[in-house]
Amino acid sequence: MRNFLGKSVAVGVIAALALTACGSGREEEPGGSDGNAKGFAANALIGVALPAKTSENWVLAGDLFTNGLTEAGFASDVQYAGASTTVADQQAQITAMITKGAKVIVIGATDAAQLSTQVAAAHQAGAKVIAYDRLITNTPDLDYYVAFDNFKVGQLQGRALLDGLKARKPNGPYHIELFSGSPDDNNAGVFFNGAMDVLKPEIDKGTVVVASKQTDVKQTAIQGWKAEGAQARMDQLLTSTYGNRELDGVLSPNDTLARAIITSVKGAGKKIPVVTGQDSEVESVRSIMAGEQYMTINKDTRNLVRQTIAMVKALQAGQTPEVNDTKSYDNGSKVVDTYLLPPVAVTKANAAEAYADDPKLAPLTR
């Protein structure tokens, strides 16, 4: 037995030595966090992690990123999260991008607060992280944020809703209902607050009445921005509150929910109210031209992607990317340098002008 033990230990030691010999110890510490001064290779890998393909916008953004980054000479890796296990998917995708050595990782977060471990890992690996459209919270390692001015989006929606109501019926009181986006999306609250910034004075005056009395962001939220959620909530509101009342307007945070709301109202055989929207989805632009949905917001994804790629290029050249807001976006750990793009409100009246240079939407407005 002793003989056997001796032999096995010997084998173990030899195996260990053999493997140590070919292993090389700790991997090289990459780039470091202040790699700004140096920039990186012009054909480096740029990772783009986007949420599940639940709206046209994300699909379009993904295509634009793939083309734009390739055109700029970078290698691109654009990934979408899966439909059911979104957060875990995105975490794994970002980790894979870090492993592959991506120099910049652009993240459209599925859940704003659940990515800090991955963002920290990217930072330690020397990659820059840009939050795209949705601010990533609870992490000091986020580098930049690029988005449309979402508070302004909310304000535009609120104002358009009031304009639409007046245009239909010169005098109030108007009955409206409020919808907001997914509570795990940082932007949902911003849209809602922007809209309430405009609507609240009118509600207080009594010219606008939320008949269901559901005015809290938690009561109005639609989990996961799901159309079926909005449709179900609208169905219930119509049954509970609008049996013998006219519904004049609905504040909807985006186009997908707006169309679900309109479907619900049509199903109940009611007159379609003034419904707001956002994102300029094809179906909603059609709906606006047909006089159903009242308005949408044009946040031209092309511009947002173009701006993001411009930031990537600046980082590549070793420069500091241009930002225009260094005060407003506190993610809980730091104030993130931000580039904000202005949104545009679109109704049937200005649709042709707003979408003039959009190859997909322009034909619909003629």
Place this chain on the structure above:
Amino acid sequence: MSRAKDLRKNLFGGTTSNARQFGMIFTLVAIVVLFQILTDGLTLRSDNLIALFQQNSYILILAIGMLMVIVAGHIDLSVGSVAAFAGILVAKSMSDWSLPWPAAVAFGLLIGAAIGAWQGFWVAYVGVPAFIVTLAGMLLFRGGNQFIGNADTIPVPEGFRVIGAGFLPEVGPNTGYNNLTLLLGLAACAAVAWREVRARRTRREMAADPTPTWISILRLAVMVGAIVFASLRFASGRVGTSFPVSGIILVALVLAYSFYTRNTAGGRHIYAVGGNSRAAELSGVKLRRVNFLVMTNMSVLAALAGMIFVARSAASGPQDGNGWELDAIAAVFIGGAAVSGGIGTISGSIVGGLVMAVLNNGLQLLGVGTDRVQIIKGLVLLLAVALDVYNKRQGRFSVIGGLTRSLRRDTPTPAAPEAQRAPAVTKVPG
């Protein structure tokens, strides 16, 4: 007996089995090698291996519990929701009642036990099928998660994050490696060597043919080599990283539960109940108690998995746990469990889970989108089980059955010695 057969028997143990029983392990190795080549060496790089374990430890922990549930002839659809429910309560307990994090972990396990007792009561004592009870639980606890969390995302403190995203500390002299990971590897090598020695002694005591010394040494060399390779990989990641804490929790659970299901009366009862519950009951197995414990245990592990995910994500969110039950169930079936119960091993399920995990990771490294990854994973699950069913119907050797037969009394790496020793040990009066 031909020389080749003799060799095989000595290498893999058992007389009726042959090398095919290790089909799934070979599949895993083949997938790893394939992706290692396709990704140009990224798959086996330290940081990727570490990430792989961190990303999948919670699913593998669920697979342990799910294996026992499935062996007992049930199914648990509620694990994702239970994990999410426990996760949000634990996050709330720390943010709202400022519970210190170790207390919060204990609190989370208690919640799991309570939920498990609730579901176990309906399954074991009322006799509602587990499918229905846990389908109800899936809705119940998903709703509970959103009710308590207001569908919000709640961050958790730094200390708590260790169980999901933490690493072993750097101690001792600068060796160019993480010293504690190396020590763990050394301990694993010693344990493997000790088992081999003990197996040889048992064989001699039982007056069985002793395994030729060179076979023992070869077997040991392969295992020690694998352990050394793995620990060097895990120890050589970026400074500050090591074998992840969640991986250590997983390994500890795998060892403990493998021992329980293989070598104790309680563990064997689960197989007896799943194989033939009437016969088991007539032989004195307390049917209700076994069912109750299996369901309770599953929910405790689900709560643990939920906490590890929350810790890794640094926050508890409303989407936590979506679809986890399906991942865990898939791992168990790929790992060779039978839908009708009574067959399956912990180690098989872990290997099954790792096959899915490596597939997922490799495809992501290659930049394949989630849509296609899902299609591929679905096909792998179907084919793995279909192949086995087909083989059984043809009256041929069942890969998965064979795999399980040998692995049922075994852990994945130190395969053979245990199988030889097992008959002497597992005859616990029951």
